[in-house]
Each structure stands twice: as structure tokens, then as C-alpha cells.
Amino acid sequence: GAVVSQHPSRVICKSGTSVKIECRSLDFQATTMFWYRQFPKKSLMLMATSNEGSKATYEQGVEKDKFLINHASLTLSTLTVTSAHPEDSSFYICSARDRQGYYEQYFGPGTRLTVT
Amino acid sequence: GESVGLHLPTLSVQEGDNSIINCAYSNSASDYFIWYKQESGKGPQFIIDIRSNMDKRQGQRVTVLLNKTVKHLSLQIAATQPGDSAVYFCAEKGGSGNTGKLIFGQGTTLQVKP
Numbered sequence: 262g263a264v265v266s267q268h269p270s271r272v273i274c275k276s277g278t279s280v281k282i283e284c285r286s287l288d289f290q291a292t293t294m295f296w297y298r299q300f301p302k303k304s305l306m307l308m309a310t311s312n313e314g315s316k317a318t319y320e321q322g323v324e325k326d327k328f329l330i331n332h333a334s335l336t337l338s339t340l341t342v343t344s345a346h347p348e349d350s351s352f353y354i355c356s357a358r359d360r361q362g363y364y365e366q367y368f369g370p371g372t373r374l375t376v377t
Numbered sequence: 378g379e380s381v382g383l384h385l386p387t388l389s390v391q392e393g394d395n396s397i398i399n400c401a402y403s404n405s406a407s408d409y410f411i412w413y414k415q416e417s418g419k420g421p422q423f424i425i426d427i428r429s430n431m432d433k434r435q436g437q438r439v440t441v442l443l444n445k446t447v448k449h450l451s452l453q454i455a456a457t458q459p460g461d462s463a464v465y466f467c468a469e470k471g472g473s474g475n476t477g478k479l480i481f482g483q484g485t486t487l488q489v490k491p
Contacts, residue, residue, distance in 0.1 A: 265420075267420075295478070295479070304466060304481045304482060304483050304484050305466070306481075307478060307480075310477075356420075356479075358477050367423070368413075368422070368423075369420050370419055371418070371420045373418070
């Protein structure tokens, strides 16, 4: 149980375009999902907290108009990188918290974004 | 501010030996800690967790120790295997209230020599 998927696993896009990444909890309902960004050989950096049915809460320094987050259902959150630039290239990881849980977060496999 | 860090960036051990990975945290109010394993190109995988009302917790081949006095967390892996080679992160449940936010340490790369 407690499986989180991400789609796509890899994506290459051109500068100036937008790309959407999906995060799904497959066998549980997640009222809260988290989006992280990870650079090579670095730790995970929390970008935002996504709450079902409400606006996401962004961490300091993360542009909300650049990284659009939508959490429309209890099993799906999306991250859209708008007007992507090469510096947006990174590994994006989501996690989901079971609505019945308090502490546990389950992580997705990550999405490798490359902007050319 | 809150921060979670690791003492050693890389740990190299012989197959079959025990491994100890350390972590320091700064927020004495944190009440929940987790160890994750991350293999190259994959998301973090839960290993073991511990709540602040405990000092030790054991899993299969892994033990987590929590020393709240010095704000130190460690992960012990018994009989380390090649499949244990990965980056290990400690994480601390930070933030006020029940936001559930995790703060990750910088990571330790574990290399297992055959």
C-alpha cells in the first residue's frame, strides 16, 4: 500500500514552454501533498505544500506564478512549470500524506525535467 | 532557524560490516524524525522513523537512535549489503502546528565495498 506515482518520469521541453507534472496517490486519499526540488548530489528542497481544495502554500523564495500547483482531488496534485528556462532543469519529487495519518509521507519516484 | 544536517557526506564500509550514519538537528521542539534511502534517479524510500518520546527503535537490520540532549539522530545498518549503497537522508518534521512539513538533511552517501 501507500503508493505514489508521478507522470511523466522524464520530460524534455524547450525554453519558454510550460510543462505539467502529475502526482497521484494510488491507494489512499491525500489531503496534503508536498512538492520538492532536488539538484544533483543535493538534498530535497521543499517548494510548496498542496492542500486539496485550497491554494498551495509556497516556501520562501519559490515563485507561485512560476510553479503553479493544483490539488483538485484527494488523489491528484499537479505542478506546472510555466515559461520554463534551463535553470528550471531539476528533479522534481512529490510526496503525499494519508488523510488518516499524521506523520507519514509517501514519496513518488520523481520527474526529471530538462529544459533546452 | 531550523536545520538538519549530517556529519559525513560519504561513508564507505565493507560488505558485512555495520554502518552508522549520523545526523544533527537544531530544533529541539521537533517531535518526529525519519530516515530515507534514495537510490540514483529515484524518490526517497522510507526506512524507519522515531518519535521524540522514544530513544531507540529497531526495524529489520536497521536501528534508529535519538539523543534529544544533544539533538543527534543516527541510523545503524547491520551486516551492510551492496544493495544498501545509496544516499541516506534524515528528515525532521518541522514547522509549527500540524503542517507536516519535513526538513531534510544534506545526505550521506553510503558506499558498500564487496
